[in-house]
Amino acid sequence: MRYGVRCDKGKVREINEDSYNILAGFPGAPTAFIIADGMGGHNSGEIASKSAVELISNNISENPDIFKKSEDVSNTLKDIIQLANVHVYKKSLENETDSGMGTTLIVAVVIDRKLYIGHVGDSRVYLIRDGKIEKLTIDHSYIEELIRNGSLTREEAENHPNKNLITRALGCVAVLEVDTYTYDIMENDVFLMCTDGLTNMLNEERILEIIERIEDPELACEKLVEGSNDMGGEDNITVIIFKE
Numbered sequence: 001m002r003y004g005v006r007c008d009k010g011k012v013r014e015i016n017e018d019s020y021n022i023l024a025g026f027p028g029a030p031t032a033f034i035i036a037d038g039m040g041g042h043n044s045g046e047i048a049s050k051s052a053v054e055l056i057s058n059n060i061s062e063n064p065d066i067f068k069k070s071e072d073v074s075n076t077l078k079d080i081i082q083l084a085n086v087h088v089y090k091k092s093l094e095n096e097t098d099s100g101m102g103t104t105l106i107v108a109v110v111i112d113r114k115l116y117i118g119h120v121g122d123s124r125v126y127l128i129r130d131g132k133i134e135k136l137t138i139d140h141s142y143i144e145e146l147i148r149n150g151s152l153t154r155e156e157a158e159n160h161p162n163k164n165l166i167t168r169a170l171g172c173v174a175v176l177e178v179d180t181y182t183y184d185i186m187e188n189d190v191f192l193m194c195t196d197g198l199t200n201m202l203n204e205e206r207i208l209e210i211i212e213r214i215e216d217p218e219l220a221c222e223k224l225v226e227g228s229n230d231m232g233g234e235d236n237i238t239v240i241i242f243k244e
Helices: 044-062 073-092 142-148 204-213 217-230
Strands: 002-008 018-023 031-039 105-111 114-120 124-129 132-135 179-184 190-194 237-243
Touching (some): 002 217, 031 190, 031 237, 044 073, 044 105, 073 179, 105 190, 132 204, 190 204, 204 217
Antiparallel strands (some): 002 237, 018 031, 105 114, 114 179, 190 237
16 A cells, blocks of 8 residues: 655644554554544643544554454444543543643544544545545534535635534543444545645645646645645645555
């Protein structure tokens, strides 16, 4: 599997609250991609995202057969993410400055030409197939709820003042609801994982154009981050691209 990644502070934020990891080459373990966008005052968002990514990474790398033993990969993903949720939630209670901290989270695991996704928040996974781009995850956001109930159009949502308000995040409650998805991987499929620092700056058409034009995943990630910064770089930007 070929992949690339870029994580950038952007042009506005003082610190980078995004975290990520790629687990590849561990004997017996599937390839896994993890991405998180932290939130909270001071450096709490950074703590939340880093803690969640580290716990999940350790869980998978130290238990490489965890998915092989499972009859339901999606439920195993939910269990791992819930462990991370409890860990971050407990950390948020340890001192007042970290109270209310949380993070978005996506864990994507590739097993037998299937992609299994566990998802919380408004970071996203996209599929690029046959010259088209498709969002595979549903944002847990105030805006997405308005769009789904017909109160707002996609076009109106682009400039809505509450477009960054999320309705679900890891670490904010003791028991977390996690969405899971399963997709078949076809030949020539390209997958993009990203935080909203990318999608708030570049629309899907521009993202597709860059990925279609640049074959190398690492270089494509670099150009996506560069394009986001050229448009203002208002948030931290993390981009992972992977393909067979």
